[in-house]
Amino acid sequence: MHTETSQSFIMRFTKKDILKLEEHITKANKITVITHYNPDGDALGSSVALYHYLKTLNKDCLCLIPNPYPSNLEFVLEDTDFIIAEKSFKNAKQRLLQTDLLFLVDMNNNSRCGDNLEKVLNELSCTKILIDHHLKPDAFALNFSYPESSATCEVLYNILKRLTKRKVFSEKISKALYLGLITDTGSLSYSNDNPEIYSIISNLLKSGLKASKLHQKIFDTYSVSRLRLLGYAISHKMKVFSKERAAFISLSKEELKRYNYQTGDLEGVVNYSLKLAGVDFCALLSERDDKIRMSFRSKDPSIDVNLFARKFWNGGGHVMASGGKSYEKLSEVERKLTAQIKNKSFLNND
Ligand SMILES: [Mn+2]
The missing domain is CATH 3.10.310.30 (Diaminopimelate Epimerase; Chain A, domain 1)
Known part of the structure; x- marks a missing residue:
C-alpha cells in the first residue's frame, strides 16, 4: 500500500561527515565514550557497541558511565573497559583530561551526564562527537543527531555500516545494538513504524545472537x-x-x-x-x-x-x-x- 505520509525514514550521512569521522578516529589514541546519567539499555548498548568497534582498530578505548546501571543490563558490559564516574570520580576526570577524542552517545548536551561530569566536559578541549536521537542537541565537532530514529543504536548501526562497509557485525557489537534497539522501542511496540529497523534487527541476528535468550535476560529479571x-x-x-x-x-x-x-x-x-x-x-x-x-x-x-x-x-x-x-x-x-x-x-x- 502506498501512503504519502510513509513513516519510512532512511538515514543519510554526508560523505564528508563520514570521512571526517574516520579522520578523527584514525588520529586519536585515547578514545572515551560517555553517555547519560541513569544509563538505560540504549545508553549502554550504544556505548558498548562503539567500544567494541574501536577495539577492532586497536584503540585505547574506555566507556565512562556516570552512575550505576540497572543490574539486568550488566551482561552487555562483559569484556568492556569502563569506569562508573560516581564511584571513582577522580579516575573518570583523569581519563577525560587525557582523552583525545570523546564520543557522547544517547545524550544531547553535556548536562545530561550529571553536574560533576558536566563541569569537566565543559572545560575539555578535545574533539567531541555526538551520536544521538534526542531533540535539540548542542553543536559538537560532528553531530550525528537523528531524532526521527528509534534509538541511538539505530544511528550507530548505520554509522558502523558506512565505516566498515558491512551489514553484519560481531556478536558482541550486535548484542549491544540489539539491547538499545529493543529497549528503546519497548520490544518493538513503539517507535516501530520504520521498516528499516526490522532489517537492522534481522542483520543483528545474523551475527549468531539468540534473540529469545537475550530478550529474557533483559526483561524477565524482576526481583x-x-x-x-x-x-x-x-x-x-x-x-x-x-x-x-x-x-x-x-x-x-x-x-x-x-x-x-x-x-x-x-x-x-x-x-x-x-x-x-x-x-x-x-x-x-x-x-x-x-x-x-x-x-x-x-x-x-x-x-x-x-x-x-x-x-x-x-x-x-x-x-x-x-x-x-x-x-x-x-x-x-x-x-x-x-x-x-x-x-x-x-x-x-x-
Ligand atoms: Mn535512546
Whole structure:
C-alpha cells in the first residue's frame, strides 16, 4: 500500500561527515565514550557497541558511565573497559583530561551526564562527537543527531555500516545494538513504524545472537520486591483523570524503601498508565534523595511531552517520551501536575 505520509525514514550521512569521522578516529589514541546519567539499555548498548568497534582498530578505548546501571543490563558490559564516574570520580576526570577524542552517545548536551561530569566536559578541549536521537542537541565537532530514529543504536548501526562497509557485525557489537534497539522501542511496540529497523534487527541476528535468550535476560529479571512495587504502584498509587484522558503515578521515598527499591526498579513503570484505553498522557513521579524525578509519556505525537517537560519541568527528551525534575516537595509537585492536567497544559495548544 502506498501512503504519502510513509513513516519510512532512511538515514543519510554526508560523505564528508563520514570521512571526517574516520579522520578523527584514525588520529586519536585515547578514545572515551560517555553517555547519560541513569544509563538505560540504549545508553549502554550504544556505548558498548562503539567500544567494541574501536577495539577492532586497536584503540585505547574506555566507556565512562556516570552512575550505576540497572543490574539486568550488566551482561552487555562483559569484556568492556569502563569506569562508573560516581564511584571513582577522580579516575573518570583523569581519563577525560587525557582523552583525545570523546564520543557522547544517547545524550544531547553535556548536562545530561550529571553536574560533576558536566563541569569537566565543559572545560575539555578535545574533539567531541555526538551520536544521538534526542531533540535539540548542542553543536559538537560532528553531530550525528537523528531524532526521527528509534534509538541511538539505530544511528550507530548505520554509522558502523558506512565505516566498515558491512551489514553484519560481531556478536558482541550486535548484542549491544540489539539491547538499545529493543529497549528503546519497548520490544518493538513503539517507535516501530520504520521498516528499516526490522532489517537492522534481522542483520543483528545474523551475527549468531539468540534473540529469545537475550530478550529474557533483559526483561524477565524482576526481583519479587520489584514486581510487588509495580503492583502497589498500579493498584494504590495511580490517579486517573478520565475527563482529561490522563493519569499519573507518584511514589514517595518511604514507599520505594518499603519495596527495597534498587536502581532500575522503576524502569518502564511509567508506561503502564498508557495501557488504559482512555488515557493519552501519563506521568511517573518518584521522590529521590535530592529531587523529584519525573517521566512523561504520550500515545499521540500531537501531545508533545518533550515540550511539556521543557516548559514546566526542567527536562526534555522525545516527543512521546521525556523526563523532568523538580526540587520542590513531592506533595507540591503532585499539586502542580494535577492542576496542569486539569487545565490540559500537556496539550501544548496555547
Ligand atoms: Mn535512546
